[in-house]
Amino acid sequence: MRFDVITLFPELFGPHLSQGVTRRAFESGQVDVRLWQLREHAEDNYRRVDDRPFGGGPGMVMLIEPLERALAAVKADRGGQGGEAAPAVIHFSPTGRRIDQALVRELAQGTGGVLLCGRYEGIDQRFLDRHVTLELSLGDFVLSGGELPAIALLDAIARLQEGVLNDAASHQQDSFSAGLLDCPHYSRPELFDGQQVPAVLLSGHHAQIERWRRERSLEITWQRRPELIAAARAAGLLSKADERFLASL
Numbered sequence: 087m088r089f090d091v092i093t094l095f096p097e098l099f100g101p102h103l104s105q106g107v108t109r110r111a112f113e114s115g116q117v118d119v120r121l122w123q124l125r126e127h128a129e130d131n132y133r134r135v136d137d138r139p140f141g142g143g144p145g146m147v148m149l150i151e152p153l154e155r156a157l158a159a160v161k162a163d164r165g166g167q168g169g170e171a172a173p174a175v176i177h178f179s180p181t182g183r184r185i186d187q188a189l190v191r192e193l194a195q196g197t198g199g200v201l202l203c204g205r206y207e208g209i210d211q212r213f214l215d216r217h218v219t220l221e222l223s224l225g226d227f228v229l230s231g232g233e234l235p236a237i238a239l240l241d242a243i244a245r246l247q248e249g250v251l252n253d254a255a256s257h258q259q260d261s262f263s264a265g266l267l268d269c270p271h272y273s274r275p276e277l278f279d280g281q282q283v284p285a286v287l288l289s290g291h292h293a294q295i296e297r298w299r300r301e302r303s304l305e306i307t308w309q310r311r312p313e314l315i316a317a318a319r320a321a322g323l324l325s326k327a328d329e330r331f332l333a334s335l
């Protein structure tokens with residue numbers, strides 16, 4: 087799959103594409119990321135990509151014409167991708183659909199798309215109306231730009247690519263794939279400042295360890311995000327043993 091990122095800050099992406107376990111997905115081309123510097127598509131002498139808002143008010147608005155030229159260049163460049171249908175155009179905004187693991191799984195099965203990273207006070211609405219097919223949010227808060235949500239989405243998608251995580255099962259165990267929050271994790275030393283690692287984790291009984299981890303995920307999810315329990319139940323992701331444990335809480 088291929089993602090084309092239209093941004094004023096392409097240098098923000100490099101460190102996240104070249105380090106960590108997800109590096110394999112980007113370097114292998116499983117997730118092909120192309121960065122497009124919007125300013126290269128500004129044609130006036132000052133290479134303007136923003137201007138004052140009509141109607142007055144604070145800040146600046148990203149201009150439609152450089153964005154149209156950048157998107158046209160992206161589509162021309164992607165055009166050779168087997169004549170794919172028009173790519174998804176994803177804009178990042180607090181008003182978008184909340185990014186969750188189900189959406190990440192869905193996108194990880196797709197062909198990618200164009201990631202549109204806004205800055206200033208936003209993008210000319212005419213461009214958004216003409217081209218955006220999906221608006222996504224990291225949460226109900228305002229950032230300085232759409233780049234961090236774009237990086238987060240690329241990371242989450244890359245993690246799900248075959249061969250990226252050493253233990254292929256690990257993202258199956260990735261409790262979010264089961265709709266639950268993660269269980270606690272421990273490593274050496276066994277005893278730190280009087281705090282002992284839970285004995286079951288040292289027992290070597292894999293079935294008991296798996297059950298203990300599942301119960302911790304259920305317990306933490308019930309305490310912090312009870313709505314996820316209801317969603318997992320509705321999705322048929324809870325076993326009879328899970329339900330017995332939840333009833334005991």
Ligand SMILES: O=C(N[C@H]1CCCN(c2cc(-c3ccncc3)n[nH]2)C1)c1cc2ccccc2[nH]1
Nearest residue numbers: 178179180204205207208223224228229230231
């Ligand atoms: O799209 C917006 N801003 C543009 C330009 C300013 C920086 N941008 C941005 C994206 C985000 C964002 C994206 C996804 N998830 C959380 C925040 N915060 N700020 C992108 C935007 C800012 C904003 C504030 C309140 C309600 C809606 C809003 N939309």
